[in-house]
Amino acid sequence: MADAVHTLIPLAQVEPPMIEQLLDRAFGPDRFARTAYAIREGTQWLPALSFAALDDDDLLVGTIQAWPVALNGSDGRPYPMVMVGPVAVVPERQGEGFGLALMLAQGAVLDTPAALPQMLIGDAPYYGRFGFRQAPRGWLCPGPWDPARLMVRCGNHAALPQDGMLGPWK
Numbered sequence: 001m002a003d004a005v006h007t008l009i010p011l012a013q014v015e016p017p018m019i020e021q022l023l024d025r026a027f028g029p030d031r032f033a034r035t036a037y038a039i040r041e042g043t044q045w046l047p048a049l050s051f052a053a054l055d056d057d058d059l060l061v062g063t064i065q066a067w068p069v070a071l072n073g074s075d076g077r078p079y080p081m082v083m084v085g086p087v088a089v090v091p092e093r094q095g096e097g098f099g100l101a102l103m104l105a106q107g108a109v110l111d112t113p114a115a116l117p118q119m120l121i122g123d124a125p126y127y128g129r130f131g132f133r134q135a136p137r138g139w140l141c142p143g144p145w146d147p148a149r150l151m152v153r154c155g156n157h158a159a160l161p162q163d164g165m166l167g168p169w170k
Contacts, residue, residue, distance in 0.1 A: 008105050011050035011063055018060055019052075026088035035143035036121050040067040040083055043168045049082065051105050053089070053098045062089040064102035066110075068169035069119065071139060073161035080169055081152075082110065084120040103130050117154035119166065127151055138163030 011019065023031060031037070049066035064087045070078040084106065089098045107130055110118060119135060120127060132151035139150060142165065154160065 006056040006058070007054040008051050008101060009054065010047060011045070011052045011065065012047040014052045014060060014063070019063055022060055022063055022090060023086065023088050025090050027086065031086075035141050035145045036083070036085060038142040039069055039166045039168070041168055043068050046082070049106055049109055051102055053102055055093065061093045062087075062098035062102055064088075064099075064106050066106060066118075069166060070169045071119075071161065071164040071166055073164040074138075075161060077161075078169070079160060079164070080116055081166075082116050082118045084118050085122065087122075099126075103127075107131075113155065115155070117152060117160060119150070119152045121145060121149050122151060124148065124151065136160070136162045140165045142167060 027034075045065040045067055051064050052060055053062035055061045065085065067083040069081050069083040071081055072078050084103075087099050087102055089096075089102075118132075120132065121141075122132075124132075124134065128151075130153065132153045134148065135150040135152040137147055138161075139152075140163075141150065152160070
């Protein structure tokens with residue numbers, strides 16, 4: 001239920017150690033070994049597209065971040081994109097609508113006619129309802145990944161190359 005969210009605030013208003021603690025709780029201490037970290041390595045999250053969820057007691061219970069990345073096409077051209085995630089909710093509050101509210105808030109900012117394509121690594125049944133679909137099988141990641149979990153959302157899929165390597169936007 002999305003009404004469980006008391007407040008959404010810009011993530012920049014949250015102290016960095018609190019964000020890191022939440023991410024550790026949601027994904028475990030080995031989260032830095034995930035392929036998503038390699039894709040966005042060396043970049044900083046985008047404050048205008050990153051949010052935090054507070055519960056009715058003003059406790060931090062969830063976050064969503066966005067990162068500048070690119071699909072480096074086989075044509076040698078970088079195609080800028082926004083990497084969505086991680087979407088993180090503390091384990092004891094999952095299933096209460098916090099992730100949904102965070103995705104909707106970020107989507108409201110990103111869903112403009114001129115928005116950059118967005119990508120993420122996640123579960124198709126969950127992220128499909130936000131307009132994400134499986135990325136072309138020719139897209140590669142710097143590390144292990146399940147191609148069925150690599151997803152993209154954009155206005156014109158034909159404008160994106162069918163192959164290339166995802167990595168940080170430089």
